[in-house]
Amino acid sequence: NAGVMQNPRHLVRRRGQEARLRCSPMKGHSHVYWYRQLPEEGLKFMVYLQKENIIDESGMPKERFSAEFPKEGPSILRIQQVVRGDSAAYFCASSPTSAPLGHEQYFGPGTRLTVT
Amino acid sequence: AQRVTQPEKLLSVFKGAPVELKCNYSYSGSPELFWYVQYSRQRLQLLLRHISRESIKGFTADLNKGETSFHLKKPFAQEEDSAMYYCALSPLGGGYQKVTFGTGTKLQVIP
Numbered sequence: 704n705a706g707v708m709q710n711p712r713h714l715v716r717r718r719g720q721e722a723r724l725r726c727s728p729m730k731g732h733s734h735v736y737w738y739r740q741l742p743e744e745g746l747k748f749m750v751y752l753q754k755e756n757i758i759d760e761s762g763m764p765k766e767r768f769s770a771e772f773p774k775e776g777p778s779i780l781r782i783q784q785v786v787r788g789d790s791a792a793y794f795c796a797s798s799p800t801s802a803p804l805g806h807e808q809y810f811g812p813g814t815r816l817t818v819t
Numbered sequence: 820a821q822r823v824t825q826p827e828k829l830l831s832v833f834k835g836a837p838v839e840l841k842c843n844y845s846y847s848g849s850p851e852l853f854w855y856v857q858y859s860r861q862r863l864q865l866l867l868r869h870i871s872r873e874s875i876k877g878f879t880a881d882l883n884k885g886e887t888s889f890h891l892k893k894p895f896a897q898e899e900d901s902a903m904y905y906c907a908l909s910p911l912g913g914g915y916q917k918v919t920f921g922t923g924t925k926l927q928v929i930p
Contacts, residue, residue, distance in 0.1 A: 706862075707862075736918075738920070743828075744922055745825075745905060745920050745921055745922035745923045746863075746905065746920040746923075747920075748917055748918070748919065748920075751917070759917060761917075794863065796863075807853070807865040807868070808865075808918065809864075810862045810863040810864065811862060812861075812862045813862070
């Protein structure tokens with residue numbers, strides 16, 4: 704089992720461009736979580752998804768950010784019209800069931816987004 | 820609302836010295852507490868959870884409901900313990916429960 708995969712690992716975008724971050728959960732996992740880590744700060748929850756459903760998006764900024772987890776393929780975190788303040792590390796985690804009911808979240812290596 | 824506070828951004832100790840990483844939480848109900856660790860250039864991984872009451876890599880953590888704390892301790896620090904440590908909380912109960920992370924403490928073990 705390759706674990707949670709994220710790509711790209713590093714992404715550079717100019718202000719105003721779109722950023723697409725991908726997360727492939729571990730095999731057999733149907734729950735995906737996205738977190739953002741700003742410089743010098745801890746992990747901040749953004750969104751929790753199951754296949755084809757957004758369960759909790761209370762941590763998502765109201766504008767420009769969206770997430771999906773289609774029936775087939777990876778989960779996508781999309782940031783439109785990026786600004787310098789979006790520069791951060793974005794981590795994805797997955798779990799086989801609603802964590803933490805006996806199953807912890809397994810984290811990916813993260814995508815480091817730099818907006819120039 | 821649930822909140823996790825890790826007051827120290829950086830903790831430096833000498834090899835062989837005791838380690839205590841502080842974590843305080845705020846939650847009105849019954850919490851489940853975790854410690855996650857991120858070694859250099861590796862992904863974040865679960866170190867231990869209070870429910871299992873395990874000792875992992877010599878680390879232990881006791882939930883103190885009176886002081887609302889879940890400090891991580893190890894009697895003798897090793898160089899390989901150098902890493903970022905995150906305390907996390909989730910409401911205890913069935914169904915989906917969001918995990919809230921602290922800001923993290925960087926542990927630096929000096930040889």
